[in-house]
Amino acid sequence: MRFMNADADPSAPRIRKLTLAVDEGRCTLRWLWPEQLEAVYVERLELNLMNTDRVGEEHRSVTDYGDDAGGSTQGKLKLYTREEYKANNGYVDRITGFGAIQYTVYACQMHEDGPVLIRQQDEDNQGIASAGKADIRFAIRYKSGFFQKRKTVLITVTAEVPVPKEALCYVRKQGGVPLNKDDGTVYPFVSDFVPGKNEMPPVEVAKDDYIRLFFTDGPKYGAAYRLISD
Structure with missing residues (x-):
């Protein structure tokens, strides 16, 4: 799995206007899909607020890695299609306990050598939900x-x-x-x-x-x- 910075390619698809709504232990993500995009990867990162600056390897965000995330982020990224989004009226995730969860939605382009995720600098594709204060x-x-x-x-x-x-x-x-x-x-x-x-x-x-x-x-x-x- 590789990453590409959106700023390096003005034509790269971008996720816009990501919103989060939490209700009864469920967080619903919605965003604007680029016309040419058929799938995204959703990253769920449980923020280790006991020290996000000293966070261990198992809690690192996929964005902390280089262009090849490898297997270090297994379990944090989920492929989600446009059809699934339509069927569920968004992306729904269950959250419990205390703390904060950071969600990042990456536009995904399929290449011969695997998926390429678009890394955005504007953070329009990112949001934080509270699992309980x-x-x-x-x-x-x-x-x-x-x-x-x-x-x-x-x-x-x-x-x-x-x-x-x-x-x-x-x-x-x-x-x-x-x-x-x-x-x-x-x-x-x-x-x-x-x-x-x-x-x-x-x-x-x-x-x-x-x-x-x-x-x-x-x-x-x-x-x-x-x-x-x-």
Whole structure:
């Protein structure tokens, strides 16, 4: 199986306007088919949010490989014809549990030496579905003396499932509580969060500084978790 970049051939078929709809544990994918296209390959990638940057070989996306994906992606790609799409009014997949699933639909051209999948740069053929969001609750307490110029911040994170440290950050702002990730100075966490209560090391800040937790990437991690302030 080989890949070809769509940008290298302007006439290559492209998947357009991929949409995802999740209802009662089923995800339905629909897209616009190019007129000349009779089949696609659908990739289902269960995102390992415990660290997508350190994801192991068994979780790598087919797009992480070179032009020849070989057998490393067996079980992740499914051939789907235009007739099947019409009969089912889309592509239907069952999803359960917590986490996020990334779907990519590749236009497929058949050649003598096998199928050639079209890799798109515009991501019009890609979408992420939530298999169910796990709650992440956080509490922030401040401790300071009456005459002290600084105060101690105590952060507690309570998670339903394991959460990678890359998913969360805390933001410090002078004079008020941060409204979003960009409303202050961003600090990373140094270790992953385990299920249950996680007590963070105390943080020293100025007396008029305030802290709040945010997702580092809202669309990415918001598909798998709910961040709730206690």
